[in-house]
Amino acid sequence: MFDISPTEWTAIALSLRVATVATLIATPFGIAVAWLLARRDFRGRSVVDALIHLPLVLPPVVTGYLLLLTFGRRGLVGAWLADHLGIVFAFRWTGAALACGVMSFPLLVRPIRLSIEAVDRRLEQAADTLGAAPWRVFLTITLPLALPGVLAGMVLGFAKAIGEFGATITFVSNIPGETQTISSAIYSLIQTPDGDTAALRLVVISIVIAMSALIASEWFARRATKRLHGN
């Protein structure tokens, strides 16, 4: 049962790499968007809000297909990136990371936004009177105080990215060693005769990863909250 084959290891390593890269790249964008939504009143705010939540409600296959149309080799953005910067998403692990980043974005943004909204604006005012320009107020007061939310958002986004399936398989297919993550490996295995045991192994592993992520997020949040209350 616990004899993990090289193919399975490859899928596990790839999933971890895809989810890690997706989360790390999405986080700065997530923080920026969360701050905009929490602290700025601008025209089109509700449109931005809706756009971010779209991957949560659209069928994943639709998101994947839209990614293929946009970032595929002949896609508007994809062709430009390939020609000018040499970045290719189609049928590469980078594409899987892009798909996972987009799909997990709403889950990443939400806790960050809530925690920024919870930061006492009177503290930001105090920093302002002490000579801190707005971006320094953000870096020295708002962001550190919102840290529990940032970590929670990252872990949640990571867990979602690990489990992403529909958009990834639509956009970058299911190529062992390149784009076959745990989810798509499980999908292939359950369609293969005698694949049940291997599929079950991967199921157990994905449960372990998800549980560890949740426990880690709890631990981070508790530590950070303790910090916040000044004890």
Place this chain on the structure above:
Amino acid sequence: MLRVDVTKQLGEFTLQASFTSEGRVTGLFGASGAGKTSLINMIAGLLRPDRGSIIVDGETLDDTAARVHIPAHRRRIGYVFQDARLFPHLDVRQNLDYGRRMNRLANDPAQHARVTDLLDIGRLLDRRPGQLSGGERQRVALGRALLSKPRLLLLDEPLGSLDESRKVEILPYLVRLRDEANVPMVYVSHDAAEMRQLATQIVMLRHGQVTAFGGVKVMSAPVSPA
């Protein structure tokens, strides 16, 4: 010197204040709801006047006619809030150092020692705000504002959230601050006794209007703030 001539509409409430003060401690005196906090928020730059000007030591900080509005972080005006507002994720030492870092001022250990001695907060440096009493918090907030080297210090009812015994504990520090710190102050309060002890000039506010201005004796005039 502080010269204020502003109008601000806040919902139903109209604040219209005009005065010039050269005093070491200008007391803004009036009942709650008279517009004292809105007025010093405008001096601090946290609130923008609808019309008028604010000039500190000859520098125009606000002038709606000339479209001048210097943002709060570039005014070099210290502010001690009623609720201290210490940064909970920083210890006392880092709180005290915050203004110096943000203004990119050189480290000044002598000044640091002077202020911590004056306010008697030297033994609190490694604590977090959550481990301080209300009075200690307010003293640290005073030190934090002073160490940003402001040209004017605003104090919004700094004793307001403290009980009587704590007030008696803090008041002497404020008197020392007035006599030793060499920074002009604007002191907001609705407490006549505090005003008599601290202020050198009084601006009396009532329903958003200045009703009297002058030395401490204006408070004994028949116009009661209530």
